[in-house]
Amino acid sequence: MISGILIFNQKGENLIFRSYRQDCRPRLADVFRIQVISNPAVRSPILTLGSTTFSHVKHENIYLVAVTKSNANAALIFEVLGKLVALGRSYFGKFDEEAVKDNFVCVYELLEEIIDFGYPQNTETDTLKMYITTEGVHSSGTRSIEDSSRITMQATGALSWRKPDIRYRKNEAFVDVIEDVNLLMSAGGTVLRADVSGQIIMRAYLSGMPDCKFGLNDRLLLDPASLAQGGPAVGNTAGAKATKAAAGSVTLEDCQFHQCVQLGKFQNDRIISFVPPDGEFELMRYRATENVNLPFKVHAIVNEVGRSKVEYSIAVKSNYGSKLFATNVVIRVPTPLNTAKTTERVSQGKARYEPEHNNIVWKIPRFSGQSEFVLSAEASLSAMTTQKAWSRPPLSLAFSLLMFTSSGLLVRYLKVFEKGNYGSVKWVRYMTRAGSYEIRF
């Protein structure tokens, strides 16, 4: 159980102090400031002094600290702090010192509502937004009592994420499959680690209490059951043609679902069945490690010539259909800390040296499929009194690529069942982004 939540700025000023139990005394704020904030050698996010434990998370320019006095659930504490950050961002745009100072009343209100006596209660943004607002000018007079009753029903109900009386003229559902490819490639060009962490974001604008069933080309589902099941009713096949990997099925290493998904059903017969919240939400997250299609191949040659120069020759090749194109491709090529100046030549896009990050940043706004571009650069180094070896951080890529999934995942169907029996339109979109796409050299 959490004894108190504290928020500090970087200077160690206490911005928010909310104690949930009497053992969280104001003096503890000083202890934290001295022991963590003004102590540059902080090693771990958890610090126990005496029997008081401080668990902290740093976000933007503030510290969020949970004080506990017992053998509390550490994972839960960090999750609560993470949720608090998420809430703050969704309420104030961003959650930093400025936002906390400007909205401290609202922050206190949120803290009051999400935790009671040290036990987290409800952290659903949508529900909280119904009765805690940033304007702070409403009073119970302007809101009818039935309204409040409804809110509280929803905050505690079995379907705490959905209001019962939603009506849309046009029933639509948008599904975005967004994949982050993580790659770690060794200097020798072998793939050390390649995996995909994907998320499926859904925007549901559906009336009533729709019961949705959702199908993917998940191997576990397909192999035993594909024969038994009839032709899948695919809502919209726009994405299917575009994805090359459509041929096979995909092995999902692990999936995690929004709380609206009935986990028991998934466990037993791999059916994703749910009543969606209204509007946008993250339906599921998944991880795939087999047969990852890497959209880009990078070939990097970096030579340190003596102590005064580093030569780069970086070739990037796209490895997807020629009709597709990636946007916002950014390649960051690390340079030694004592780089004095650089010269770079590129066959496409623009390259620039960013001394503050010790990077040569090569930007290619549009990178079409099956093509290859080259950067050759030279960094001249200034002489240093202490010759310390250069740590050679990995080269990293960022990009986003539409209508392509690295894992080969496809949405096979999305069925909506509702009492009203209305027709609905469904849209599917695929996108692959770079997660941590790193190449050592």
Added chain:
Amino acid sequence: MAVNRIKASFAQPRKGETFELRAGLVSQYAYERKEAIQKTIMSMTLGKDVSALFPDVLKNIATGDLDQKKLVYLYLMNYAKSHPDLCILAVNTFVQDSEDPNPLVRALAIRTMGCIRVEKMVDYMEEPLRKTLRDESPYVRKTAAICVAKLFDLNSALCLENGFLETLQELMGDPNPMVVANAVTALAEISEAAPETRALQITPTSLKKMLMALNECTEWGRVTILSTLADHKAADVTEAEHICERVSPQFQHVNPSVVLAAVKVVFLHMRYIKPETARSYLKKMAPPLVTLVASPAEVQYVALRNIDLLLQKQPDILSKELRVFFCKYNDPSYIKFEKLEIMVRIANDKNVDQLLAELKEYALEVDMDIVKRAVKAIGQVAIKIESATERCVNTLLELINTKVNYVVQEAIVVIKDIFRKYPGYEGIIPDLCKCIEELDEPSARGSLIWIVGEYAEKISNAGDILTGFVEGFMEEFTQTQLQILTAVVKFFLKKPQLPQSQALVQKIFQSATAENDNPDVRDRAYVYWRLLSSNPQIAQNVVLSDKPPITTTIQSLPAPLLERLLTELSTLASVYHKPPESFLGQGRYGADTLQKAAIEEQMQNARENPLAAAAAAAAVSGAPPNPQANAENLLDIDFDGAAPASAQKEPGGGMSGLEGLAGTPQRIQSPVAANGPSRPPASMGGMDDLMGLSNGNSGGGGGGNNNMLGGSGGGGGLEELMGGGAPQTNGSASMGGMSDSDILGGFAAMDVNPSQQQQQQSTTTGDGQGVKKSTNQDLLDLF
């Protein structure tokens, strides 16, 4: 506009602020009053004492504005203790609010009432609580359920009298899942605080209810229910199977804490069910655990520490997932360390090549800590997997050839361990001996000397190498001195006829017994001396006997502790890998437990920090009072009436002392550490503490120094006694020398002492400065 004013109040306090606030609080305009309340809360947060405004804030309690009400309640909760009498004025509003038609207001009232910890308030709580527990709105009921726990904490007798516990137990069957979850939470808290109430009894019915609620309630409710299920001991196999079956879908939850809680439940109940079913659950558990590694750093850290525990119990669950634990370039170092440990744990024949390549990569990085640990990990892998030893040794040799000082040192320490397990790599010894000059850490020097002594017969120039060390004997660390001593004796026993070895052994005994002031070194030298002079054959049997081979260098927790920690998965105990009582010094734990825990902690420290090793020894001997215990108690002292007003009246020095102590339990012990086994009087430690507070490290260092000298004096006496015995067997040639060097030894001790002291001091200085700084800071803060 309001925002600007609030900002201004952050920037600088003006004079007469309290006055202004009071004027605002009693203003006739509602908006001014509200603004003043906000400012008051702001000042409260900044740690200013605004308790004087209590009556004025209280006047604003009866308002229709929910926001304002919340703020007033917040203020009340903070300052109720300083004005217990005035709180009664608020009671009426609370009671009224608890019957308000708006469920939000009802819940707010009952929630706040529980947080006002004033005895008089308790009497008025009874009725509203009873009503709200039966409220039609589940939102109010779930809030009331928690309130029972608050009341129990405040006045358990009243809580029992009114039968609130029974009501809570009924609420476990509530149709609303959140009410169930909160009822479970409250009952769990009550039964932890007072086990004799037996508040939380899991019957088949309530188990069913909980499993039903599990699928419907919020993520936090799930964690509560899962934790309760984990503590529950299944009645029979069927029940355990049922629990596992119902809980395992939660592996797919998006919230890591739910996943960990579910893993815990299944892991603990798994041992009662059929092994094949259990295995399938283990398989199911792996992917979610791996997914946790992708969470934000802090959660990831908790997850990694827990995975480490799980792996110690079930080493093969993640054997295919090695790559997931590869360090990212920008992982914080505490995560990298954990990942390294886990990688070594899951290393096997199949993935060892991959792992070695990766470890080598880390060993060539710039960050010294990571490099050292990576080298160490290579050694651990070599000892764990026999088939990979050769590759590991080759990798280590490559690393030694980089000639980077700290890499070489760590590699030598690691190779020594490999030698202890696998003979047959003596071929690389010449390579090792080449880097003798670069070693400056005692453990690295010690390791190399050990190797030289152990394989003296195979090293052609062993005698020359040892001669070099013997000549510089007095400048070495104690640890290294002991190694030199042993190595020379080994060398002598292996090649007794060499004149060089005879000369060496004479010389080393001379310097170790006569010139050295360390009783350990001296004692060991005498033991060897006697042994050699009585019967060389026996000496050979003793010194050159086969050593028990080591099986692993991977640190593992002792089995009982591991079992204990598995029941604490995902809690702080699992993060620290220590039983909870070791860091929770609460009253209900006995002093013995605390002492035991402290000793264990010292051992842990000793492993990380050699300086503290001696402190651990001192702690075991029970001589000094454990400052840690003091520190805990001091931090736990309840400054009743937590209002800053009372805190400010505390004498400044005392306060700062507390802070210093609290933050630096083992740092304060470091002067004691210098004493080693010489058993300082208990009061000494206390004095050090006091001095440490007033003038930082110099006091502590001085204390250590005194003892050091005392210790050497005592040792000198001992030496004379023993010196009398020794020469009899050893010829009179050395006798004259002995008595001379005895006096010289006294001076030598004086000479050496400061240099050692310096070293110790320099190591303590870093820590000491920390103490000093924080103390100063505190003083500044206070005045």
